[in-house]
Amino acid sequence: MSVQVAMPKCWRVETKPHKFCPGCGHGIVLKALGQAIDDLGIQDRAVFGCDIGCSLLSWDFFNVDTIQTHHGRTTPVITGIKRANPNLIGIAYMGDGGGYAIGSQHLVNAAARNENITAILVNNTQYGMTGGQMAPTTLPGQKTETSPYGRDIAKTGNPTLGPEMVAAITRDGAYVARGTVSNVKQLTKFIKNALENQLNGNGFSFVEALSLCPTNWRTNAADTWKFLEKEMSQYFTVGEFKAPGSQNEEGQANG
Amino acid sequence: MAEKVIQEEKRVFMTGNEVVAWGALAANAEIMYGYPITPQNEIMHYWTRLAPKHGREFLQTEDELSAGFTTNGGVMAGRRAFTATAGPGNTLMQEPISMAEAMRLPTVTVIQQRGGPSTATVIYSQQEVTLTTLGGNGEGLRVVYSTANHQELFDYTIKAFNTAWKYRFPTFVLADGYQAKMRESLVMYDPAAKGIEMVPTEAFVGKEGTPGVDREPGHFRNTYNVEEELYDVLQGYFADYNKMAPQVAEYKEIASKESKVVVMAHGVVARAAKAAVEDLRTAGYDVGYFRPITLRPLAVPELREVANKAEKILVVESANGQLDRLLKEAIYGCSAEMLSLFKPGVGITAEEVEARVKEIV
Numbered sequence: 001m002s003v004q005v006a007m008p009k010c011w012r013v014e015t016k017p018h019k020f021c022p023g024c025g026h027g028i029v030l031k032a033l034g035q036a037i038d039d040l041g042i043q044d045r046a047v048f049g050c051d052i053g054c055s056l057l058s059w060d061f062f063n064v065d066t067i068q069t070h071h072g073r074t075t076p077v078i079t080g081i082k083r084a085n086p087n088l089i090g091i092a093y094m095g096d097g098g099g100y101a102i103g104s105q106h107l108v109n110a111a112a113r114n115e116n117i118t119a120i121l122v123n124n125t126q127y128g129m130t131g132g133q134m135a136p137t138t139l140p141g142q143k144t145e146t147s148p149y150g151r152d153i154a155k156t157g158n159p160t161l162g163p164e165m166v167a168a169i170t171r172d173g174a175y176v177a178r179g180t181v182s183n184v185k186q187l188t189k190f191i192k193n194a195l196e197n198q199l200n201g202n203g204f205s206f207v208e209a210l211s212l213c214p215t216n217w218r219t220n221a222a223d224t225w226k227f228l229e230k231e232m233s234q235y236f237t238v239g240e241f242k243a244p245g246s247q248n249e250e251g252q253a254n255g
Numbered sequence: 256m257a258e259k260v261i262q263e264e265k266r267v268f269m270t271g272n273e274v275v276a277w278g279a280l281a282a283n284a285e286i287m288y289g290y291p292i293t294p295q296n297e298i299m300h301y302w303t304r305l306a307p308k309h310g311r312e313f314l315q316t317e318d319e320l321s322a323g324f325t326t327n328g329g330v331m332a333g334r335r336a337f338t339a340t341a342g343p344g345n346t347l348m349q350e351p352i353s354m355a356e357a358m359r360l361p362t363v364t365v366i367q368q369r370g371g372p373s374t375a376t377v378i379y380s381q382q383e384v385t386l387t388t389l390g391g392n393g394e395g396l397r398v399v400y401s402t403a404n405h406q407e408l409f410d411y412t413i414k415a416f417n418t419a420w421k422y423r424f425p426t427f428v429l430a431d432g433y434q435a436k437m438r439e440s441l442v443m444y445d446p447a448a449k450g451i452e453m454v455p456t457e458a459f460v461g462k463e464g465t466p467g468v469d470r471e472p473g474h475f476r477n478t479y480n481v482e483e484e485l486y487d488v489l490q491g492y493f494a495d496y497n498k499m500a501p502q503v504a505e506y507k508e509i510a511s512k513e514s515k516v517v518v519m520a521h522g523v524v525a526r527a528a529k530a531a532v533e534d535l536r537t538a539g540y541d542v543g544y545f546r547p548i549t550l551r552p553l554a555v556p557e558l559r560e561v562a563n564k565a566e567k568i569l570v571v572e573s574a575n576g577q578l579d580r581l582l583k584e585a586i587y588g589c590s591a592e593m594l595s596l597f598k599p600g601v602g603i604t605a606e607e608v609e610a611r612v613k614e615i616v
Binding site: 010012043044045047052056059060062063064065066067068069070073076077078079080081082083084085087088105106108109 | 286288314316317318320321325326327331332333334350351458461464465473474475476
């Protein structure tokens with residue numbers, strides 16, 4: 001008896017199972033993205049750019065034209081493509097290090113210019129590919145390889161609140177949300193809203209996805225979910241921060 | 256297809272930066288991405304004035320990293336895209352260029368050299384030769400044209416797009432602040448009227464049809480899993496580059512294969528070297544001249560022939576030996592003695608070259 005695995009149509013079957021660690025959240029975010037691409041029927045127009053870091057492993061993930069860029073530089077590559085061919089749907093996929101640290105100037109300025117692209121940022125609170133160093137998103141007190149006694153916010157600042165920042169600097173028309181891999185239905189909706197925003201020519205759209213990294217968190221299944229749902233969600237509010245035509249300025253409650 | 260920007264040959268008198276903007280326009284460049292830095296700013300100034308009238312695009316980015324990476328995106332969308340920078344901007348530009356080298360992206364980058372290291376001067380130097388020919392991590396492959404006058408700035412801006420799109424190596428036009436800011440006369444023309452056919456562009460992403468259904472998806476990467484995988488890719492690149500080199504390498508010379516002393520220089524300094532050599536030859540001196548136009552690839556066989564026939568080679572440059580280092584590598588083992596006249600970050604006159612030749616002849 002064979003079981004039909006429900007994969008989005010735009011997934012590339014030949015490259016599955018994917019290359020991410022067991023328990024990684026990337027597969028879930030990419031499933032939500034794949035579902036959104038399918039629902040909107042944009043597989044032929046989408047261009048997917050992936051950053052360096054764990055996100056680079058998605059370079060052959062979809063049956064979608066894909067460009068692997070440099071660490072932090074996916075936003076400008078996708079911006080360059082969209083500016084040169086506005087008919088394409090540009091998707092910049094990155095981690096929290098790529099978007100909030102090394103590539104923060106690109107995220108800020110693409111948002112400020114209201115570039116008509118979609119950025120999806122996977123937040124797992126540390127640098128996964130390089131072995132679990134502190135990231136801008138590392139929680140206060142969280143242990144990483146470069147904060148072995150726990151993140152000291154007196155010395156290293158507070159975790160970056162990306163969607164809040166992007167919502168503050170974008171003009172009307174932008175779409176900004178934070179989803180979580182623990183609510184795939186909602187995350188898929190947020191990503192779909194973001195892509196629709198680009199399709200409508202409204203401007204910049206940004207979705208942060210709270211994600212999982214049991215490998216570097218050194219957590220078992222139960223503790224992995226606990227960290228996501230109890231600790232990350234406490235600091236990072238899930239919801240829509242900005243949507244065209246709405247007055248949302250604060251994250252709406254989970255749901 | 257865009258309308259002809261230049262209907263008929265036109266003699267003009269303008270700055271080098273303006274010439275680059277016109278050259279890119281004549282080459283049917285479709286989009287420029289750029290970030291302000293002296294002395295290249297006026298390329299953007301003229302482009303932003305001309306572009307809307309001819310249906311071309313411009314994006315001012317947040318820094319040179321972004322200017323380079325958006326340019327990479329522009330060519331991957333299948334457009335003739337270019338950028339321009341200088342000095343510390345050239346340092347940042349090396350990161351996106353290394354992606355272009357890894358993925359064989361036909362970007363065009365104009366460099367107007369300024370003094371260094373660091374912010375140094377905004378005026379002039381030939382101190383960006385090493386960075387422009389050999390920058391980037393790993394062992395990337397690129398083409399670098401060094402221009403000496405405004406006619407060449409126009410000619411080689413057009414040629415750079417064709418070299419880039421024909422061979423798929425990132426291509427540079429290397430000039431300097433003197434060429435950028437000085438006014439000079441030249442003839443502008445429509446490339447087609449001179450029999451120059453623009454090499455067609457091709458989209459990397461966003462081609463017709465649905466990927467995975469009507470066609471294979473374009474999956475472009477610059478990361479490899481194992482050493483041997485990278486090695487195999489690079490072997491292919493090196494073979495392509497070596498095959499291209501003799502077709503792309505350019506130089507100019509005067510009696511370089513029959514003179515006791517040969518003066519070697521590139522770019523604007525080559526004008527002083529040439530004037531000096533012409534004067535000296537009129538006065539009966541046994542001296543020749545060799546000017547590489549492509550600094551990468553160099554015209555190695557021709558250089559080696561010169562370096563085996565001449566007794567002495569005098570390298571003249573506004574740097575402390577950057578061209579010199581490239582030449583020494585190319586002519587390693589040849590018999591000529593290597594001498595120098597280096598003035599890092601400072602212009603060099605024909606009189607200075609003449610005086611130096613008289614010292615060594």
